[in-house]
Amino acid sequence: MAKKAAYMGMFTALAFVFSYLEFLIPINLGIPGVKLGLANLVTIVALYTMGIKEACMLALARIVLNSFTFGNPAAMLYSLAGGFLSLLAMAVAQKIKLFSVTGVSVLGGVFHNLGQILAAALVVENAKLLYYFPVLVLSGTLAGTVIGILAAMVIKRLDKQMHD
Amino acid sequence: MKKNDVILIVVLLAAALAVFGGISLFSAKSGKDPEAVVYLDGEKQGSYPLNQDASVKIQSASGGYNILEIRAGTADITEASCPDKICVNHRPVKNPGESLVCLPNKLVVEIENGGEAEVDGSVR
Numbered sequence A: 001m002a003k004k005a006a007y008m009g010m011f012t013a014l015a016f017v018f019s020y021l022e023f024l025i026p027i028n029l030g031i032p033g034v035k036l037g038l039a040n041l042v043t044i045v046a047l048y049t050m051g052i053k054e055a056c057m058l059a060l061a062r063i064v065l066n067s068f069t070f071g072n073p074a075a076m077l078y079s080l081a082g083g084f085l086s087l088l089a090m091a092v093a094q095k096i097k098l099f100s101v102t103g104v105s106v107l108g109g110v111f112h113n114l115g116q117i118l119a120a121a122l123v124v125e126n127a128k129l130l131y132y133f134p135v136l137v138l139s140g141t142l143a144g145t146v147i148g149i150l151a152a153m154v155i156k157r158l159d160k161q162m163h164d
Numbered sequence B: 001m002k003k004n005d006v007i008l009i010v011v012l013l014a015a016a017l018a019v020f021g022g023i024s025l026f027s028a029k030s031g032k033d034p035e036a037v038v039y040l041d042g043e044k045q046g047s048y049p050l051n052q053d054a055s056v057k058i059q060s061a062s063g064g065y066n067i068l069e070i071r072a073g074t075a076d077i078t079e080a081s082c083p084d085k086i087c088v089n090h091r092p093v094k095n096p097g098e099s100l101v102c103l104p105n106k107l108v109v110e111i112e113n114g115g116e117a118e119v120d121g122s123v124r
Helices: A002-024 A039-048 A052-069 A073-096 A101-124 A127-162 B001-028
Strands: B034-040 B043-049 B053-060 B066-071 B073-080 B099-102 B107-111
Touching: A002 A039, A002 A052, A039 A052, A039 A101, A039 A127, A052 A073, A052 B099, A073 A101, A073 B001, A101 A127, A127 B001, A127 B099, A127 B107, B001 B073, B034 B053, B034 B066, B066 B099, B073 B107
Parallel strands: none
Antiparallel strands: B034 B043, B034 B107, B053 B066, B066 B073, B099 B107
């Protein structure tokens, strides 16, 4: 129990720092939403080493912390939409056992972008924003692949340590 | 990485590229007299032809503002009151279907094809 609390605290801090890192060094390709999503690395590792409930709590803690520190209420709304749709997709993908960590991460990246663009389209009441969805599927897939490969490496090493 | 992962990645990339290519082809064909149409909270506020340089300050209901500049056939938001500046960092848009969005001010600037049927079209 104490061990789990320690891991949760460490993961929260790590996710927070990763988000801060991306905030400090933004990759601006001219289209909002195109990013690596380093913090998702923590969510995936938590999903595999601890479970859906813990991953959910971590994602919520990170998004709330980040929004109050670097963002604003509007940013929080679409971070939440992206974060939770992504987590849901990853949890389902993990359950059906069709994909490894990389595939799960790719789906997480794509659904994160879908959640954000849907939230944005709802806020401004303009469905035509979905015009950008193909670009965001592309970026979500590429970012998800990179994060997924990293996550697989971390999970392989961490899982043994956490459960012995 | 499993074989299924590779299939998933390839399918997603191919689908995204195909849709993107389709949209580009389609909008290139129908692109005549494009104009920047301004929407606030889903309501159309006005439209500005891209072939006419302009600078417009758009006041939103919440008290914020965005400055829309039209120059050399492209539309760009150069200044905004919002904290995240996502709209300002967005690259200038010119192709029909592209849009600039400012969530805090609920503003959408969308490039549309102007035509005679457009009631809000500019008259000279």
